């Protein structure tokens with residue numbers, strides 16, 4: 001599995017840019033909020049561990065994963081000084097097709113934001129078959145995908161800073 005080959009939950013700080021001068025946004029879905037709060041905390045702690053100032057990390061909450069798209073878009077427009085945004089959600093397979101529609105919608109929506117706007121949006125949306133899988137990926141045996149999202153956000157913030165255009 002890809003994350004077994006490159007598990008960023010255990011990162012080497014010496015290989016990651018210092019985040020002291022970066023500002024981050026985190027948009028958090030209220031669905032499955034025990035899990036999304038753990039993912040948020042993993043991201044927040046990794047930002048601070050890598051040098052970011054707590055006051056430079058802003059959190060917004062939205063009702064569900066589908067609303068992460070609008071939340072991230074409005075956050076981009078409201079805080080143009082942000083260096084990267086993470087969207088945090090958990091979609092768990094149910095008995096209807098809602099899972100597929102929400103997953104497809106949020107994935108495509110966040111992809112579109114990355115094409116259209118200048119602030120990178122990092123995808124931290126778990127799409128699991130059951131609650132146990134989500135627990136395992138939000139501070140359990142498979143690490144914390146929020147931590148991994150924060151490392152990705154720092155790297156993309158640095159890339160954006162270094163890029164010419």
Ligand code: DLZ
Nearest residue numbers: 029031063064065066089090091092098
């Ligand atoms: C409706 C719905 C369902 C069935 N499942 C989830 C889920 O597992 N995770 C999640 O974040 N949101 C879910 N939602 C809510 C939708 O994301 C959205 O909030 C509503 O469809 C309203 O637009």
